[in-house]
Amino acid sequence: MYSIGELSRETGVKVPTIRFYEDKGLLPEPERTSGNQRRYDDAALRCLQFIRHTRDLGLPLADIEALLTLEGARGEDLNRAHDIAERQLSDLRDRIARLGRLEKELARITKACDGKHDHVCAVLHAFGDHGTCEESH
């Protein structure tokens, strides 16, 4: 049995965040001591690790909740887990592509001004000027 603080140290999820997940229905309500403090078992620990991991992967809480309700499912329903993963992957690839374009432009902007501040800073100009971007965003 873990206190909320121990669970926090085990999983790296902050204490208020654990309570927040419970509130949102992602973590089942744990047992309490006679003094009303939460006590968690290993199942709760695994559940929280699952949440942590999927959050790190960028899944929104709603998707994580959907995945959690699929535990123990089979057949048709399992396709939904696969769909969620595929959708996330495609979202992620979009984000990466977009950020790559932005990186190119930010690099251009910072270079525009390296060192020389003669009169008007080129960074400010470049920040304001979308027209000089090579690609859309």
Place this chain on the structure above:
Amino acid sequence: MYSIGELSRETGVKVPTIRFYEDKGLLPEPERTSGNQRRYDDAALRCLQFIRHTRDLGLPLADIEALLTLEGARGEDLNRAHDIAERQLSDLRDRIARLGRLEKELARITKACDGKHDHVCAVLHAFGDHGTCEESH
């Protein structure tokens, strides 16, 4: 002179968002008609385009505000604009690297389950199991 709707169409920034920016002090308060409606000039248009562009680049509003107050600055202060740009670039590169690692893992997870749902879905297992990740995140 533009109405708020025209300004919105010109810049691609939604009407409530324009008002929001004004509220936050990013856009100066525009003139009003006798009937209390906002009327914008070209300076406001350029300002909003600057905000839009820098937001697209991922800068938080606080940084954008800092940049806006630097307009017309010179010497020392201009280094701050450059610093902001450099910091953003470095943040961005971190984010891209991190997302790249996540992409690898999500790809692994979706592949783990392609097609075959014999008993327990490997996606669910893989989502829960950080230990099988090749890299940290």
Place this chain on the structure above:
DNA sequence: TGTAGTTCCTCTAGCCACTAGAGGTTCAAG
């Protein structure tokens, strides 16, 4: 057994950057 210090409890409010909706007013075209 007492007490000190840490951890826990609930609750409210704040963060960012918007977005949505209610309920009412003004503008522009015909």
Place this chain on the structure above:
DNA sequence: CTTGAACCTCTAGTGGCTAGAGGAACTACA
């Protein structure tokens, strides 16, 4: 002069937490 779109202010909601207040409970040591 009427109609309908666009405008006004204001409040509240989103996601995913985080911070703080004010108080109760647990743990270690004397």
